[in-house]
Amino acid sequence: MKTVEIPSLRVALIGAGKLAWSLIPALQEAGAEIVQLISRDAARGQHDREAYGIPVGGTRPAELLPDLDLVLLTVSDASIPEVVGQLAGRLSPATVLAHCSGSVPLSALSGTGAQSGVFYPLQLFTRAARTPLQGVPFFLEGNPGALELLQPLATAVSGRWYPLDSAGRRQLHLAAVWACNFPNLLFRLAESLMPAGMDFRVYEPLVRQHIDKVFRELPAASQTGPALRGDLPTLQAHLQMLADQPALAELYRTLSDLIRPGVWEGQTKKGSPGEP
Numbered sequence: 514m515k516t517v518e519i520p521s522l523r524v525a526l527i528g529a530g531k532l533a534w535s536l537i538p539a540l541q542e543a544g545a546e547i548v549q550l551i552s553r554d555a556a557r558g559q560h561d562r563e564a565y566g567i568p569v570g571g572t573r574p575a576e577l578l579p580d581l582d583l584v585l586l587t588v589s590d591a592s593i594p595e596v597v598g599q600l601a602g603r604l605s606p607a608t609v610l611a612h613c614s615g616s617v618p619l620s621a622l623s624g625t626g627a628q629s630g631v632f633y634p635l636q637l638f639t640r641a642a643r644t645p646l647q648g649v650p651f652f653l654e655g656n657p658g659a660l661e662l663l664q665p666l667a668t669a670v671s672g673r674w675y676p677l678d679s680a681g682r683r684q685l686h687l688a689a690v691w692a693c694n695f696p697n698l699l700f701r702l703a704e705s706l707m708p709a710g711m712d713f714r715v716y717e718p719l720v721r722q723h724i725d726k727v728f729r730e731l732p733a734a735s736q737t738g739p740a741l742r743g744d745l746p747t748l749q750a751h752l753q754m755l756a757d758q759p760a761l762a763e764l765y766r767t768l769s770d771l772i773r774p775g776v777w778e779g780q781t782k783k784g785s786p787g788e789p
């Protein structure tokens with residue numbers, strides 16, 4: 514449901530990928546006018562323009578329309594420097610150029626003549642479905658002219674945003690790998706260790722209950738398991754069961770030691786991950 518509207522903005526996007534597929538309709542619902550979508554894949558660009566009623570296309574950044582309020586780079590991180598290079602000296606100081614990356618510094622946008630900013634949503638996007646943006650945390654950075662536009666835009670699109678500089682955003686992105694990508698690897702490893710023929714979904718009630726607790730009580734108060742209890746016989750039995758998978762045995766050993774430092778030596782001190 515739309516809660517805040519922004520003054521009419523003329524917006525162009527460069528890059529018709531996973532983020533653009535969800536961001537374009539969210540911007541439109543917030544009241545922005547998406548006047549152009551540039552995609553180097555002309556068929557994909559046309560598909561998305563027809564889906565969202567965007568009047569103008571193009572396949573090269575140099576084809577950007579004049580008098581834009583905002584140009585959003587929704588290209589892959591690796592392509593940002595190349596696209597910015599193609600915009601060198603082409604934008605006016607009345608335009609804001611922003612990228613949407615968690616790991617590319619603000620400085621990557623310099624040299625176009627525009628105000629520069631970052632509009633980074635901490636969420637996963639796919640082209641298989643639209644991801645709603647209401648409530649998704651956005652992390653914003655930029656010079657004052659850019660923030661003047663990006664802050665109300667983030668309020669209208671999501672209602673939840675935080676200022677964060679490039680170093681902080683890099684740190685947030687690193688932590689996101691631990692919060693999201695590594696847990697999924699652990700789910701895959703858990704699935705590989707299950708009794709043959711069983712469906713991973715038997716873990717769903719357990720995992721959902723745990724995730725609820727993590728966000729209610731926070732991770733430090735949510736740790737459970739044999740390592741935390743200092744249950745050495747169970748830990749050793751598990752290690753024995755992993756004897757023919759040395760990489761997993763090593764990981765099991767390391768993670769258990771991070772949950773409770775000294776647990777393998779029978780020590781009883783409970784620690785926090787990362788504590789010496």
Ligand SMILES: NC(=O)c1ccc[n+]([C@@H]2O[C@H](COP(=O)([O-])OP(=O)(O)OC[C@H]3O[C@@H](n4cnc5c(N)ncnc54)[C@H](OP(=O)(O)O)[C@@H]3O)[C@@H](O)[C@H]2O)c1
Nearest residue numbers: 528529530531532553587588589590592613614636637638
């Ligand atoms: N996906 C996510 O979950 C997510 C989450 C938060 C932030 N982001 C950020 O959003 C931005 C876009 O990511 P994405 O996942 O949407 O990427 P994506 O799905 O890979 O799409 C990127 C788009 O940019 C185009 N492109 C790549 N290089 C280009 C170039 N040199 N010139 C013109 N177009 C080019 C690609 O075209 P081709 O198909 O021809 O390669 C593709 O259409 C990135 O900065 C990313 O860090 C993504």
